[in-house]
Ligand SMILES: NC(=O)C1=CN([C@@H]2O[C@H](COP(=O)(O)OP(=O)(O)OC[C@H]3O[C@@H](n4cnc5c(N)ncnc54)[C@H](OP(=O)(O)O)[C@@H]3O)[C@@H](O)[C@H]2O)C=CC1
């Protein structure tokens with residue numbers, strides 16, 4: 001599978017690192033508005049995980065200044081959209097018109113209606129969305145257990161995702177550009193909730209707001225099955241002392257799985273490792289490997305390649321699930 005990235009920023013760099021390790025997906029092109037980045041100087045890129053950007057070798061890549069030029073390149077199979085969310089819809093539609101397959105970063109769009117339309121307008125397999133959580137070691141066991149039923153059905157879940165003020169995203173709360181903590185951040189858990197438990201029928205959300213947009217929230221969901229107990233919480237907490245935390249406790253019929261991680265401003269971290277609490281009173285802590293932050297993104301681009309070649313959509317990348325995740329966000333506004 002031959003890929004071209006549009007927009008060179010934090011996630012393009014993370015995807016670039018994944019493509020370097022992939023034997024199934026090859027990065028052959030990218031487009032950037034910036035001369036320096038087009039020359040391979042990606043050193044200015046910074047994000048909140050992974051290594052800092054580097055000078056990359058562009059000698060064997062097709063490099064473009066605009067998406068319109070890149071879409072004319074017949075050697076590209078898949079366009080990897082790493083643009084800000086407000087730009088996703090127009091670029092995805094341009095890719096459809098050019099007959100390209102699309103792999104788009106989350107959130108698919110800024111609202112459910114647009115995301116749903118994009119999913120419907122795609123030919124089968126033409127749109128995949130980068131919801132990476134089920135491919136991260138810390139979350140994969142929960143996803144896989146729900147798929148294969150090893151602990152029975154998932155019956156309850158509690159999800160948490162909190163950041164400090166994201167001052168590096170000045171328009172974070174603008175519904176027309178980023179969408180605020182629900183659309184930008186909680187959408188990760190909303191997607192996982194959708195994939196694990198199905199679509200909630202209602203949500204009761206209590207929140208604080210900034211500029212009218214939910215900032216910090218606690219939500220309880222209702223499902224058609226009245227014995228399904230699912231809640232989530234998080235958003236932006238004002239202190240920069242803890243830039244990031246996420247975690248969950250998911251209960252299946254025969255076991256509960258728990259995990260939590262927090263990163264603090266002084267460089268320290270704290271975590272409850274993934275722990276399986278079996279109903280018979282035993283517990284185990286699976287070995288999750290070396291914690292390489294790029295590993296999940298390597299799995300992601302490999303999964304895109306598998307779906308591209310097999311024409312079978314994975315539930316992880318399915319645009320209808322990505323649209324439903326936005327609906328779950330909107331239920332809480
Ligand atoms: N899965 C995950 O864990 C994460 C996902 N994301 C998602 O990835 C996507 C990109 O976010 P991120 O990489 O952090 O964003 P960045 O701002 O770092 O990069 C986006 C790039 O898009 C291009 N761009 C920006 N504005 C415009 C514009 N007006 N017109 C054309 N191009 C533009 C720029 O590239 P250039 O200068 O080359 O044109 C810019 O560097 C978002 O959807 C975000 O939600 C973000 C963080 C983590």
Ligand SMILES: O=C1CO[C@H](CO)[C@@H](O)[C@@H]1O
Pocket residue numbers: 163166181184185188
């Ligand atoms: O996971 C993430 C960390 O926080 C960022 C700011 O909300 C998100 O964009 C990103 O998806």
